[in-house]
Amino acid sequence: KDKLDEGLKKSKSDFFGKLSKAVAGKSKVDESVLDDLEEILVSSDVGITTTIKIINRIEARVAKNKYLGTDELNLILREEIAGLLSESENGELESLELPESKKPYVIMVVGVNGVGKTTTIGKLAKHYKLKGKKVVLGAGDTFRAAAVEQLQIWADRVGVPIVKQKMGSDPASVAFDTVQSAIKQNADIVILDTAGRLHNKVNLMNELIKIKRVMQKVIPNIPDEVLLVLDGSTGQNAFEQAKQFTAATQVTALAITKLDGTAKGGVVIGISDQFKIPVKYIGVGEGIDDLQIFNKYEFVDSFFS
Numbered sequence: 090k091d092k093l094d095e096g097l098k099k100s101k102s103d104f105f106g107k108l109s110k111a112v113a114g115k116s117k118v119d120e121s122v123l124d125d126l127e128e129i130l131v132s133s134d135v136g137i138t139t140t141i142k143i144i145n146r147i148e149a150r151v152a153k154n155k156y157l158g159t160d161e162l163n164l165i166l167r168e169e170i171a172g173l174l175s176e177s178e179n180g181e182l183e184s185l186e187l188p189e190s191k192k193p194y195v196i197m198v199v200g201v202n203g204v205g206k207t208t209t210i211g212k213l214a215k216h217y218k219l220k221g222k223k224v225v226l227g228a229g230d231t232f233r234a235a236a237v238e239q240l241q242i243w244a245d246r247v248g249v250p251i252v253k254q255k256m257g258s259d260p261a262s263v264a265f266d267t268v269q270s271a272i273k274q275n276a277d278i279v280i281l282d283t284a285g286r287l288h289n290k291v292n293l294m295n296e297l298i299k300i301k302r303v304m305q306k307v308i309p310n311i312p313d314e315v316l317l318v319l320d321g322s323t324g325q326n327a328f329e330q331a332k333q334f335t336a337a338t339q340v341t342a343l344a345i346t347k348l349d350g351t352a353k354g355g356v357v358i359g360i361s362d363q364f365k366i367p368v369k370y371i372g373v374g375e376g377i378d379d380l381q382i383f384n385k386y387e388f389v390d391s392f393f394s
């Protein structure tokens with residue numbers, strides 16, 4: 090929580106600096122305050138659609154209460170934004186349980202290179218290992234040698250097995266091997282890395298479909314979770330990636346990384362609202378423990394207080 094507070098300081102000071110300028114010398118929320126607010130939200134990377142939604146809601150409040158004070162604006166914004174955020178049900182990483190009936194629980198991790206996919210996998214692996222769970226990693230990004238090496242480094246660091254094949258091999262085959270190996274080892278959880286090439290949408294889609302289809306030969310209905318990792322400091326790029334990946338596969342949860350030290354924390358608000366996919370994890374640093382379960386109230390507090 091402290092790290093999130095610290096991390097969002099830039100978003101916060103940016104946001105509040107502008108907001109207090111916008112309301113300076115004004116006691117009530119009027120057209121011009123709303124115009125300024127709109128600009129501030131857009132420039133904080135909340136995104137146009139979500140910004141308009143927020144503005145409309147505040148306008149509706151102004152319509153009901155003509156003398157809505159600017160001093161109330163903070164509180165109202167907090168309420169409206171918390172209302173837009175979706176989150177998974179658990180509040181704490183510690184309380185994250187794996188469903189008993191799903192063993193191994195299979196998480197397929199997707200996202201563009203560089204967003205923090207490998208790091209997030211490493212952090213999750215450590216978390217589950219600490220909870221006494223048996224974790225198996227799958228090196229499904231067979232396109233880049235560095236990806237396999239990086240994942241191997243994390244596997245060694247955490248002390249969990251990794252299933253890999255040589256570079257250029259079929260990612261679906263790696264996925265198949267990983268799930269089979271997990272069953273053999275009586276593992277609780279599989280975390281499968283995938284390649285993050287976006288240059289060809291059809292390829293991306295076909296690859297993800299094939300991985301699923303082949304894995305399902307081992308266990309029907311897996312993956313249990315498709316986790317899309319997005320870099321929270323990349324603003325509109327993160328939106329674009331969310332659009333492309335949700336079109337290519339059914340994403341069930343989001344991990345938003347690099348929220349430490351970004352001025353673009355607003356991206357969490359827009360993405361969560363627009364894609365209606367729960368933000369499950371947030372990355373707040375490069376270290377192995379810098380992963381948190383997303384809690385919308387904590388997030389809004391860090392942003393607004």
Ligand code: GDP
Nearest residue numbers: 202203204205206207208346347372373374375
């Ligand atoms: P991948 O290509 O998506 O697998 O990305 P990596 O996991 O290799 O991460 C890319 C870079 O981002 C590395 O330098 C990581 O240390 C860094 N990184 C990952 N997550 C975070 C985070 O939450 N905060 C910060 N500050 N850096 C991160």
